[in-house]
Amino acid sequence: MTKTLLRALGGETLATPPIWMMRQAGRYLPEYRATREKAGDFLSLCYTPDLAAEVTLQPIRRYGFDAAILFADILLVPQALGAELWFVTGEGPRLSTVTEQRDFDALRPAGEVHETLSPVYETLRILARELPDTVTLIGFAGAPWTVATYMIAGRGTPDQGPAHALKDGNCVLFEALLERITAATIEYLSAQIEAGAEVVKLFDSWAGSLNDEDFQKYALAPAREITAALKKRHPGIPVIGFPRGADTRYAGFAQATGVDCVALDNAVDADWAAGHVQTDGCVQGNLAPEHLVTGGQALVDETRRIVAAFSGGPHIFNLGHGITPDADPDNVARMIDAVRDR
């Protein structure tokens, strides 16, 4: 097998870890900004397969990453379930909210998400044809808790307050919403795999705001359910879990959920994770994205430190969160050189 990313996910320790980057197709790249302008707005870019495939391929051409992540967004699932979704430039996403039973009753069944999401599957089919055969194609979805935080609040929130309030105030409705998102996510990721995704990643960006008991119920359990359902339908499909902010709860996450790889955010110490998380299998991460803005020797030193910390086991080099629009594209090349030519 020539695909290094799949080898690492299978548990192999490689002399040079495969590399890709969260948000690798994004506003820090002039070619992305040009294609986005052509598409008009962000959602049109997501739903136009030729253009979504084009921006997915741009960072592969420029840098030679070992994996390409589908260009889409975690908020397409709420939209496919019937929520209204729009993006306010410079501010972020806005959605119609789910806070009462009648909002929930207006949502579509999980099995009906494909009508909205079919352009995403077409993007994957294009990519499966066009990617170099050493590059792994990654599909993704938001994890149910993270997606629910946006559906309940109608926007991003610093503390996920509205979602916590619904969980505590109307737990029956909250759990019904989580179950609907879980079922839709299984349908969506399964269709992504059928369209050519070779790995899928679950982004639980707000997992860190759950207390231990809620983390078990609303982060671990849905990840386990989604992973088990996908592996039943698609035996051998690797799953990457990203419970951002899980802190010490990263330890045991892979065993508890069945994911093949745990993506670490940059708050996690690499040496600690090598001893407490990588012991269960492959880890991904975890350079702080700020280094791609600031660059210099610190970028090189920190990249090398992370590679060295994880060199005793399976590792996929990545950032601890998405690259930001103010990052310098030249720093990305420096980071890759520091990983590959030590």
Ligand code: CP3
């Ligand atoms: O990583 C990739 O290159 C693949 C594409 C991808 C996007 N979003 C494109 C995007 C992926 C995997 C995501 C995941 C995503 N989306 C998450 C989970 C990961 C994380 O960042 O924690 C979340 C929470 C979202 C929701 C979302 N999408 C927000 C809050 C925003 C606005 C903030 C921002 O960065 O502008 C988006 C917009 C978005 N999604 C952009 C991109 C490239 C920027 C939109 C633009 O071009 O204007």
